[in-house]
């Protein structure tokens with residue numbers, strides 16, 4: 088089952104040569120294993136189809152210490168510090184709602200059965216920072232097909248684990264967002280080959296702060312759409328809930344496609360701060376994936392449906 | 394006293410220097426920092442991941458807190474009879490110094506000196522407009538704080554109360570959610586203003 092992710096969307100200037108990338112990967116693995124002896128929990132290496140070429144990934148250390156995960160607090164550092172003991176096994180993922188056959192899946196069985204591949208994607212946060220992440224995962228479409236769609240499967244809703252014992256912020260009534268965290272996609276977005284469920288990054292299983300054991304990655308949308316630590320996937324006939332959209336609909340849209348020409352009310356979206364860099368760079372429409380996804384929004388006013 | 398103020402007011406710069414030189418710390422210094430990190434909730438051994446955001450937040454918060462200290466001189470005098478009045482201008486200028494860095498980071502780095510783009514941001518985004526309004530007031534005060542000009546512009550310096558309100562709103566707007574600690578910060582600023590309303 089070899090699958091290749093040769094989406095022709097990477098400008099040649101950003102392509103890292105294979106050997107350099109392999110070297111860097113080897114180095115990162117070393118770094119990761121060195122960290123293991125310290126405080127980072129042991130994450131198993133994954134068996135997957137490597138990406139042939141890609142953007143230059145953001146260092147492992149930055150991807151795993153600069154996170155938004157409001158279940159642990161509103162700052163960027165808390166998730167890495169507080170999530171070490173998140174119980175990610177056993178973990179069950181359910182797929183239900185408007186499907187032909189509801190599924191209840193054990194995460195280990197799922198990972199063993201489904202072919203994994205690497206996807207090196209840009210990741211753009213609505214707050215204006217950006218990174219490049221070498222995810223390991225599989226297409227959401229491949230999983231949804233197992234459940235079988237019906238004529239009523241029009242939207243997909245995702246839900247993060249609700250467990251106030253493990254997620255300290257979930258029991259706070261003030262100063263945070265409502266829980267459980269929920270996100271949603273239109274069915275054509277969910278079935279798009281770029282949309283994946285990630286179970287790893289940098290060749291290893293995900294760390295809790297990055298959404299272990301399984302998370303959504305939709306590379307052309309702002310990061311808050313890419314929900315973490317998913318327990319439920321529900322197919323629906325009508326537009327689903329979306330946590331940030333519910334809190335502040337005028338700031339965060341349901342679609343939340345990366346769009347440099349539609350600003351957030353408080354900050355411009357035309358450029359972005361790449362982690363580790365002092366100067367900003369231009370933000371690309373659909374985060375650089377326009378060739379692949381722009382047609383999904385052909386007849387929509389993206390200023391209205393931001 | 395002056396030395397203490399210099400020392401305290403420059404701490405944020407020392408802190409930034411420590412963070413940005415994290416890769417070059419000698420082992421012994423790193424060991425000391427790791428030791429401190431074990432006891433205090435402070436990061437010393439890591440280069441900032443998002444450097445522009447780090448400096449923007451550091452300068453913004455430093456300006457805010459130095460302004461709060463500046464504004465506490467009067468209540469200290471009227472309530473506790475401690476007179477630090479002669480240091481007020483000095484402290485205020487330090488607050489302005491950080492506000493200036495904060496504003497310059499936005500104009501020079503964030504907007505890359507594109508003044509039209511900066512103006513567009515100010516006009517279209519209340520968050521930026523509040524910050525700019527506060528900065529304009531602090532700038533006016535800094536420029537008219539000389540021995541010669543101050544007597545003439547004394548009245549204008551009352552605008553600082555308005556600047557504090559603008560900064561409080563700007564601060565609350567800079568975060569995606571309002572947390573308990575944000576409310577505390579705003580509470581401190583409003584307290585300092587309220588203490589002036591209560592006649593002594």
Ligand code: HEM
Pocket residue numbers: 214354449450451452453454456457460492495496499521523524525526527528531560563564567568
């Ligand atoms: C020249 C006008 C100003 C501009 C353009 C400006 C811009 C900004 C920006 C872009 C941020 C970061 C928001 C983000 O997280 O993306 C920010 C945060 C902040 N600003 Fe300003 N600002 C201005 C004036 C001021 C002034 C005068 C003060 C107070 C002395 C101030 C205090 C703060 C504080 C405390 C924060 C929050 C830092 C944190 O998140 O911890 N700002 N400002």
